[in-house]
Amino acid sequence: MTTEILNTLQQITDQNLVDIEQAKAEGRSVVGFYCVYSPTEIAVAAGAIPLPLCGTRNDPIASAEEVLPRNLCPLIKSSYGFAVSDTCAFFRSADLIIGDTTCDGKKKMFELLARHKTTHVLQLPQNQDTELSLPLWHTELYRFKDLMETQTGATIKEENLRAAILLMNRERQAKKALMDVNMSNPMLLSGSKLLEILFKIGFLADKEKGISFIEAVTAAAKTGVFQQEVPQQGKGKRILLTGVPVGLGSDKVIKIVEQCGANVVAFENCTGYKQAFSVDENKSPMTALAEQYLSTPCSVMSPNTGRFDLLKEMIRDFSVDGVIDLTWQACHTYNVEAYQIDEMIQSNFSFPTLHLETDYAESDTEQLRVRIEAYLEML
């Protein structure tokens, strides 16, 4: 049953590349994004196709390391590597790149990426303060809007923004409903399959197709058809994965957890639940976008209280038994934040976290396995 769903997904994904070429031929723009802080609605409102270009594979890293330092987050190296080695069809199709000053590594990488494609960097504030930071972010979004109008020749009217918000809210709610099927015990869809679906849907030019697909999978999952294929039939220890973004290619931790006899029940990261928000449809669109997107609870924000609250909520809602906090090597913000996350979880729940630091290579699989096994023995 899962195979059928994944085959359909593969067909949709293959068709997507054709759709994108078609759209470009018809004059639509493609905008590449690297971060959940960047409002895709602004691209959608201009009739452009937003594509997530965040690198999740190890192969392009070697080309990136010819220019970027080795001691750098693998996500940044992978993203850059895809660009310079021309091995990502989605990057190739992008007319404009939207970067962001989320972290040191990314903001410096975008300086170099700009040599390969027109790059516009959004100046993300350091915190989520309403008086100081929100106005800055608001201004940045207006700059982004102006840029999109110049890029596409379209005028972005309020009604375009409202329509974009409605569409993207529907997509995000569909994803949330899918992720929420695993609140049930036993869980209904394996973490690795859930990841694959969430990851691939992000690339679809035809968002309606994506929403329909996710809704169909959600409905099917609720009937229990995927349960046989969930490791341990979904009855293993329920592990929540938090921390850095993961995707296809950088999902070794999820695979190891499943091999060790546990289940990954939810993702508190930008691949997962950090996308489960809704933009206020009643407010003025640009204000609503600025407010909602600025509140994204990533460790680049200081303080990052939103993540602590979200984790508490998710641990309860998903009946979590343990938390794995994943940090990519050289990601200082998530690495430093791990201490406080562990502290918070220990004081609110009856278990500690397992903090893992790794990169995209497969070479430390056994080291990760012994840590994950030992952690599962503790729970």
Place this chain on the structure above:
Amino acid sequence: MKFAGIDIGSRTIELVVVDDQGEITDSLQTDTGFDPMTNAKQLVSKIGYDHIIATGYGRNLFEISFDTPTVTEIKAHAKGARKYFPDAKTILDIGGQDSKAISMLDDGRVRQFEMNDRCAAGTGKFMEIMAKTLGFDIENFGKEALLAEDKLCISSMCTVFAESEVTSLIAKGHNPQEIALGLHTSVMSRMVGMINRVSRHGAIVFTGGVAKNRCIQKLLAEKSGREVIVPEDPQLIGALGAALLARETL
């Protein structure tokens, strides 16, 4: 009934058998060598037992060959240490190629652990290489270091660079025992850093091959200000823990 635990490490394999009361009846050790399963098979063929659990680096290979359960060396060490030290709450294990610090809850369950298994610094491997470079036997390395009156600080953490540093210090005519003491100090400070991340107080049960080194024992106690307890046979603790877990669960 007899319950066995086998700890397949990177350098040595230990086999411990306990009886129904959890008392050790047999213990054997051999080198892991290039073919751990052949050596493990040889070891287990020498002793009879009813149930066995495998631990250590090679536990999954054993599981496949012998169809037995496994536990991680973390859980096994926590169990084994409590056999001799029922109140133990902090364990430091320095093996051939890795090191770990484990803290436990009052009931003996693992509370937290830290591992270094990505770098030779502060492991038995480091000690072996350094002893060889200085012309000492590994068994006497600690004794030689203890004879030094002063220590020479080694700045490099990395085994490869430390070896170069030591070679050039010897070439300049420096006292090998002082160099040895400097090396022991640098290993010990890495360990203390790791221990402090899991526990700040209480006695430290020191296990693994490196625990036999009296100089490390002394330096660790001095630097940490904590009591350092070394079991009679510190290399058996993992296998002992696995055997005791076999007794409890099988």
